[in-house]
Structures are given as C-alpha cells and as structure tokens.
Amino acid sequence: MIEAKGITKFFSIVNEDRTAAGLTAVLSVSLKIGDGRIVSILGPSGCGKSTFLEILAGLQAPTEGEVYIDGVRVLEPLPSTRREMEDYRRRYQFLSPLANGLFRDRPKHDIAMIFQDYAVFPWMTALQNVTFALKLRGVARAEREERALPFLKAAGLGDSLDKYPSQLSGGMRQRLALARALAVEPKIILMDEPFAAVDTITRERLQDDLLKLWEATGITMVLVTHDTDEAIYLSDEVVIFSPPPGEVRNVFQVESLRPRRRNDPEHLDLKRRIDALFKYDIDHESEYSI
C-alpha cells in the first residue's frame, strides 16, 4: 500500500531581477494506492504530476506531508540532533543523510521509476543499461547478464543488445526503459508518461505489453499520462489533478472487467465526463489565476 498524506511541494525561485518568488507545485494531495492496483494520474501540463511522482519515489522531499509504503516512511526527515544522527548512521551505515536522498536511480522500498525523459544512459548499450541497474541494486557481476536477458527479450530487444539508445527507435527506447525498470523486480513501478512519444499503434502495443506484465507479476503501477483513453484503458483508478497548483480534483474507479476492449461504451462515457471536467477548467482558467 502506498499512502500519500497531505503532500504539498513549494519551490522557491529567484527571478531574473534577483527578487525571490515561490510556486506551489502540489497542494495537499492525499492518496491511497492498494497493492497490485494500476492507478493513473491525469492532469494539465504543469500541475505537479512529475513532482508528485518523484515525491512518491523518495527522490524529492515534500515541503509538507509524508509518504508511507507498507507503513514505512519514504525519505525520512534529516536528523536534527546528535542522537538522531547516530541512529541514522547506524541504520544506513556508510551513507550520509544527503547521499541517502540523492541517489536518483536507487530509491529504497523496491520502487522502480521511469522518468518523463526515460533516462536511459546514452553512453551504454541496451544490455549495459539493464545490467547497470542490476549493479546498483547489488546483483553480483556474474549474474547480471543472465538476469537482464529475459527482460530485454520480452521487450523485443533481443536482437538489439549491443545498440546504443541513439540507434534505437523511440518505441524501442521506451521498451528499454521499461525492461530496465522491471529487471530489478520492483514491487512498485512509477511511470511518468511512458508512452507519450510514440505513434498510436506502437503505443497501443506497449500498453498491452504492460498489461501482460502486470498480469504476470501483480506489480503496483502508478502512471502519469496526458491521455484520457490510455488512463481509462489501463487503470483501476484514474486520479485527476486540478490545474496548478495540483490538487486531487476527482477520483474515478474504472470497473470494467479485463481483458478490456478499447471501445467499451462504459469507457466512452467516463471519457466524456473527464473531458468535460478539463473543458470546464480551461473555460474557467482565469478564475484559477486570480
């Protein structure tokens, strides 16, 4: 169970004229995500979706609020007394508090994250990208390749092991990011617009691949997307963020049974309701900025 309690994120910004300003990216978001569920976060650009996802992964600290995964707090506050510091050192051994918060590809709690820019390393081949993720998780050198290969093959990259990301198509790069995330066998996968940059047919194929993986593993998936159809087709639950600052505006349950049909009338009805919300927000945009 992922539990976000009252998450608010405030960024301080220094303007060009050196005056200080601030921006609330996420406002009081509370959300519970049950094990094995697929949940989409849908909302307009700039409403704090990526920020919220990084907070779930423990890659950014919230200004207010806490995230718990199976009851364990993600990203504890830094120690403020000598005694807390000693406790902290004992628990995390050699890691300094700062380093503990900064390992971008090494979140705790069995989470894997696919970033909006899919963040595969351009200087590593497809195979090296996956074995490197395993190395970060402490898998012994001799086992890495053996563990990486089935995920690369399942992602359709069996013939492209030695290619660099720049030699792969956009869809292949996204599959590589997915293979790398899955190879570490996480319990939770957080995905930031994983299929935004590919054509419709490839996107639909990737969505179905993802559902197959989900059926096989029962992994919990949280997915940020701009695409209402994608959110409804994939998810058990669709969370709509409001225009900035991002608050939870609505939560819709998608009840239709799997395997689903893309043109299910139930989905069309839900899509109409969600699109009407977005249209309402655009029509009333000026009221938000007051």
Ligand SMILES: Nc1ncnc2c1ncn2[C@@H]1O[C@H](COP(=O)(O)OP(=O)(O)OP(=O)(O)O)[C@@H](O)[C@H]1O
């Ligand atoms: N490190 C930062 N410093 C200052 N402002 C930031 C920082 N990161 C994000 N923001 C701001 O916070 C707001 C939310 O950003 P975020 O990337 O979370 O939005 P998003 O919903 O993911 O948008 P998109 O759909 O375009 O990806 C934006 O106004 C952005 O400029």
Ligand SMILES: [Mg+2]
């Ligand atoms: Mg984003």
